Amino acid sequence: SKAQLFDKDTHVSINFNDVAGLEEAKVEIMEIVDFLKNPKKYTTLGGKIPKGALLVGPPGTGKTLLAKAVAGEAKVPFFSLSGSDFVEMFVGVGASRVRDLFKQAKEKAPCIIFIDEIDAIGRARGRNQITGANDERENTLNQLLTEMDGFATNAGVIILAATNRADILDRALLRAGRFDRQIHVELPDLEERKAIFKVHMKPLKFDESVGVDFLSKQTPGFSGADIANVCNEAALIAARRNKTEISKQDFMDAIDRIIGGLEKRNKIIS
Numbered sequence: 001s002k003a004q005l006f007d008k009d010t011h012v013s014i015n016f017n018d019v020a021g022l023e024e025a026k027v028e029i030m031e032i033v034d035f036l037k038n039p040k041k042y043t044t045l046g047g048k049i050p051k052g053a054l055l056v057g058p059p060g061t062g063k064t065l066l067a068k069a070v071a072g073e074a075k076v077p078f079f080s081l082s083g084s085d086f087v088e089m090f091v092g093v094g095a096s097r098v099r100d101l102f103k104q105a106k107e108k109a110p111c112i113i114f115i116d117e118i119d120a121i122g123r124a125r126g127r128n129q130i131t132g133a134n135d136e137r138e139n140t141l142n143q144l145l146t147e148m149d150g151f152a153t154n155a156g157v158i159i160l161a162a163t164n165r166a167d168i169l170d171r172a173l174l175r176a177g178r179f180d181r182q183i184h185v186e187l188p189d190l191e192e193r194k195a196i197f198k199v200h201m202k203p204l205k206f207d208e209s210v211g212v213d214f215l216s217k218q219t220p221g222f223s224g225a226d227i228a229n230v231c232n233e234a235a236l237i238a239a240r241r242n243k244t245e246i247s248k249q250d251f252m253d254a255i256d257r258i259i260g261g262l263e264k265r266n267k268i269i270s
């Protein structure tokens with residue numbers, strides 16, 4: 001519901017094993033896990049722990065998954081909200097939601113705050129200023145900046161945010177002491193697609209005609225989310241065909257179906 005913008009259930013069971021590929025991003029984000037687990041190690045030498053990092057990359061590439069894995073690995077609570085939830089919000093509500101979220105997080109520190117689709121709140125100010133909805137977005141952004149500046153670097157709260165458009169973000173968000181680190185998450189290459197297929201095929205029953213080499217060759221340009229979809233669709237197709245195991249043909253039909261969906265999506269956009 002619109003009334004509840006962040007998950008009340010803050011416990012996360014996802015860890016780095018659930019995230020296939022993305023080796024560079026994992027190394028970078030591992031540092032954040034260590035900041036949360038051993039803050040003293042850094043602060044005793046006078047270092048300032050970063051307050052946040054921005055995960056940048058195309059849709060469905062595992063940004064949310066990675067943020068959850070940080071919380072899972074560090075065994076800390078995970079608070080999340082999505083920028084798009086703010087779009088239809090009444091005046092004043094967005095800012096107070098941000099305030100509530102930070103208040104809760106500070107009480108539960110060490111913890112992670114995750115803001116998905118931060119571009120919906122954090123677009124550069126002063127553009128498209130026609131409707132009142134924009135003022136509300138600006139209030140929400142200002143509150144976010146205020147909150148980020150308002151807590152100490154050693155408060156144990158790390159804010160991760162995700163976007164596929166870092167270029168349109170308000171510069172104020174990217175300033176030192178805010179989201180001054182960017183972690184890039186790209187579409188998976190052939191080897192990474194194999195690894196992602198392996199993760200998502202683990203719960204499936206399939207016969208020996210099915211191989212991850214073949215499947216990853218058939219899926220250039222697919223995101224992790226697309227691959228997860230293929231695996232689920234293949235299982236549903238095989239079940240509809242009253243099979244006891246998923247075959248290569250079922251997977252191929254699933255891939256065709258997902259490609260059909262992607263083409264439709266691209267047509268709507270262009």
Ligand code: ATP
Nearest residue numbers: 018019020059060061062063064065196224225228
């Ligand atoms: P969006 O920008 O659309 O929010 P996202 O980058 O946050 O996308 P996720 O929500 O993390 O993407 O990914 C969606 C789902 O796709 C995950 O829950 C997972 O099932 C699958 N997935 C994506 N990337 C990976 C990956 N690298 N390894 C394993 N599964 C993945």
